[in-house]
Amino acid sequence: MYSNDSFSRLDESDDSIFYATDRFVQHIDSFALKTVERIIGELVIEDDPVILDLMAGWDSHLPSTIQPKRVVGLGLNRNELAQNESLTDWLCHDLNKNPSLPFPDNTFDAVLNVVSVDYMTRPLEVVREVGRILKPGGLFLVIFSNRMFEQKAVKLWRHSAEGERVLLVEEFFNQAGIFTRPQVFLSKGKPRPHEDKYAHFGIPSDPIYAVYAEKNGGETSARPKRLTDSALPDLPDLKELERRKAAVKDTLQCPHCSEKLLKWEVPQNPFSQWDLEFMFLCFNDECPYLVRGWDVMYRQGNTGLSYRFAYDPVRDQCLSVPVPSLQALKEGIVE
Numbered sequence: 568m569y570s571n572d573s574f575s576r577l578d579e580s581d582d583s584i585f586y587a588t589d590r591f592v593q594h595i596d597s598f599a600l601k602t603v604e605r606i607i608g609e610l611v612i613e614d615d616p617v618i619l620d621l622m623a624g625w626d627s628h629l630p631s632t633i634q635p636k637r638v639v640g641l642g643l644n645r646n647e648l649a650q651n652e653s654l655t656d657w658l659c660h661d662l663n664k665n666p667s668l669p670f671p672d673n674t675f676d677a678v679l680n681v682v683s684v685d686y687m688t689r690p691l692e693v694v695r696e697v698g699r700i701l702k703p704g705g706l707f708l709v710i711f712s713n714r715m716f717e718q719k720a721v722k723l724w725r726h727s728a729e730g731e732r733v734l735l736v737e738e739f740f741n742q743a744g745i746f747t748r749p750q751v752f753l754s755k756g757k758p759r760p761h762e763d764k765y766a767h768f769g770i771p772s773d774p775i776y777a778v779y780a781e782k783n784g785g786e787t788s789a790r791p792k793r794l795t796d797s798a799l800p801d802l803p804d805l806k807e808l809e810r811r812k813a814a815v816k817d818t819l820q821c822p823h824c825s826e827k828l829l830k831w832e833v834p835q836n837p838f839s840q841w842d843l844e845f846m847f848l849c850f851n852d853e854c855p856y857l858v859r860g861w862d863v864m865y866r867q868g869n870t871g872l873s874y875r876f877a878y879d880p881v882r883d884q885c886l887s888v889p890v891p892s893l894q895a896l897k898e899g900i901v902e
């Protein structure tokens with residue numbers, strides 16, 4: 568699976584040089600950050616947990632519902648760690664130079680790694696170490712998005728698609744041989760907050776992927792096996808949906824969000840599966856059908872896809888057209 572240079576980086580200089588610069592910024596948008604907090608809040612269920620924030624900065628994203636006994640931060644930037652209000656203690660330690668974690672066996676209830684796994688050049692050794700320092704039944708939670716410091720991310724990560732990265736992180740857990748089967752949660756395609764600095768690009772909120780498992784040997788776990796996405800928008804009830812679908816011919820409105828459908832030119836190429844010239848599509852980026860679709864498709868094994876509602880006026884038929892991004896298909900809008 569790995570080639571000799573899989574874990575090489577564009578910038579191979581000492582990591583302490585790159586991380587000497589203070590970065591009191593958030594690496595993902597505010598909606599994605601709330602999702603990170605929610606995931607941590609749902610999965611860290613211990614009453615007074617001892618937590619390690621692995622590759623920590625100035626914010627550990629712990630929700631106020633967690634009352635930890637101790638939170639240790641391990642990272643590379645002193646000022647950020649010193650100003651992280653969640654931490655009870657912290658240390659600078661370069662995992663790429665030395666993947667051994669300076670803690671005794673069975674110390675932590677939870678080890679969290681947020682938007683940083685892409686910078687590990689020796690992930691298998693680190694994940695094995697995480698297994699050693701976790702208590703039996705303890706949680707290892709790896710959360711990531713699709714943004715990165717390109718020059719410091721390993722080649723394998725940069726060259727992988729988002730879905731492949733999920734498989735890669737699952738593989739790290741599996742290869743360590745000390746964890747239960749990793750679970751995956753994803754949140755994708757949610758509207759970007761309007762005040763966000765990238766909102767004008769029309770891109771969705773940063774996706775969040777979480778891969779997590781427990782160290783083997785714990786008692787029966789009360790941790791949720793599967794997280795539900797409480798941020799998914801509601802759909803109209805089925806009866807109402809059927810009524811609206813039957814009326815699309817006259818209303819030309821999306822039955823899921825009621826937005827006006829736009830006339831869309833069907834691509835005329837040998838790969839097109841449609842034999843008509845125009846269809847009507849819902850191009851509302853906040854349509855619940857589209858927003859939910861990322862999760863539905865993922866659960867069916869189609870990572871990185873959702874779908875938009877479409878109406879075929881020739882056959883008077885409602886269908887869905889798969890999309891890999893919010894921008895896809897928009898070049899075909901006619902009116």
Ligand SMILES: C[S@@+](CC[C@H](N)C(=O)[O-])C[C@H]1O[C@@H](n2cnc3c(N)ncnc32)[C@H](O)[C@@H]1O
Nearest residue numbers: 582622623624642643644660661662663681683
């Ligand atoms: C993108 S930041 C994420 C910080 C924090 N986890 C968060 O969610 O905001 C990446 C972090 O990884 C840490 N890091 C990068 N390379 C590291 C290394 N070789 N050893 C230890 N920590 C490292 C840096 O100190 C930095 O805080």
